[in-house]
Amino acid sequence: MQIYLPIADLPVNIFLILAMGVAVGFISGMFGIGGGFLMTPLLIFIGISPAVAVASVPSHLAASSFSGALNYWRRGTVDPALALILLCGGIVGTGLGVWLFVVLRALGQLDLTVALSYVALLSIVGVLMLWESIRAIRRSRRGEPPIPRRPGSHGWILGLPFKLRFKRSKIFVSIIPVLLIGLLIGFVGAVMGIGGGFLLVPLLIYLLRVPTSTVIGTSMVLTLTTMASATIMHAATNHLVDAVLALILMIGGVIGAQFGTRAGQRMSSERLRFLLGLLILAVGMRFAVDLVVRPEDFFTIRELGPSQ
Template identity: 50%
Template sequence: MQIYLPIAEVSVNAFLLLGLGGFVGILSGMFGVGGGFILTPLLFFIGIPPAIAVATQANQVVASSLSGVLAHLKRKTVDFRMGYVLLAGGIVGSAAGVQIFALMRRLGQVDLLVNLFYVIFLGIIGALMLIEGLNALRKSRKGGTTRRKHTWSQGLPMKMKFRTSGLYISVIPPVLVGVMVGVLSAIMGVGGGFIMLPAMIYILGMPTKVVVGTSLFQIIFVAAFTTMMHAITNNTVDLLLALLLLIGGVVGAQIGTALAVHLRGESLRILLAVIVLVVCGKLALDLLIEPAELYSVAPEVPE
């Protein structure tokens, strides 16, 4: 069933969009990520303009993340205090990222900016997560324990106690992590979970069992703020596209949360790393391979 998306100005299959939203929702529930790092490139591949894809799918991230958080609340695996600190940095970063996005769009370089950000960040994070996941899996099979190491962040001032995570650390690293995720959310159209998860585990030292729920909690508000800012600043939010992705995402998140219970933390990290690297490889190929049409006519961007 073909439908016309008024803001994106393209026709796409409605069931395809529902399926994409459901797939990303499953990833959200399983890994604690908003899923935008997968959905945004997939929207590129089916013909949605990058500026519209980035701004609109952030709305779907809100729905799938909210659905996932509700499931984690039942298990009491959400550190609200840590989530608030991360959120404070995330709002600041998101506001800055939207302004950068608007500037690059006016210069006509937003497509290149988004693709380069994906290739660089997905490549680095995917590789690091894969290495760490394989090391953790190897240690667990040998019967050893993965002890939490003391990090540089524990010597910083402005410490706060996070009881759910069992931590007493400075608020500076969580705020900086939040700022980085906010910028990425605005420029790449992602919830930032693929950055947030390894940062929460390896920089902040949070236990894996509370990382997923806390990450989703923070993503809800940052993604919602990002969507609002894009709509006001850039007029690039397609509500019909957002609605179809949202419906699929809510259903998929519940399925993903149920699946996550049956998988070990190390296995989840390795699987997520593989998915990240596959998407990175596809985007890198698209940048390197010469397109069929070297020139295209783009609509004028209003000042």
């Protein structure tokens, strides 16, 4: 069944979009991530313009992170103080990201920036994640206990001024790195159309030493805020948020996530990280190939608006 997307201005098969929502939702439930880094590229690959994809996916991510955040909140695994400071940085970062998006679109370099960002970010994160999970898998095969995290590493980061005690996470850190992490995630999310969970969770664990008990719930609150504000800011400045597209994705996403969560619980965390690393790297490579392969057509046209 075809449905006409009012903002993307193109007819698509409603079941294809729904299936993509379910598939990405499944993966996001399995790995406990938002899945924006998969959804935005998928939409681009089926012919939706990168600008519309980047602007529309955040509302889909807001839906899935809200349902996740509610679950974690009920279980008391959200650190409200940490989340509040993260999202202060996150909203500012989102604003900067949307501003850059407007500028790049006017310069005609948005598509390239989106593609380059995907290549750079996903390759680095994918390789690191693969490397780390392979070592962990080897260790567990040899029957060695996992290496305990060394306290005191990154001491200078945590020792910056304006230190605050975050009771629920049981950490005492400077708010400067917290604000900066929020800023980075908000910025990257608005430019690339991702929630940034796969980036945020390792940053919180390794840089701020947030315990695993509160890290997922807290990061979901940040994703929710940055994605909600990205939706509003993109809608207000670029008018590119396709609500029909987003709604179909959301419905597919929340259904898929339920099954994904169950599948994820049956796998060891090292193996999950290994698979996620592979997936992230594959998406990055796909963008890299598109950038270096000689294009079939050197020209593209874009309508700037009605002539006066």
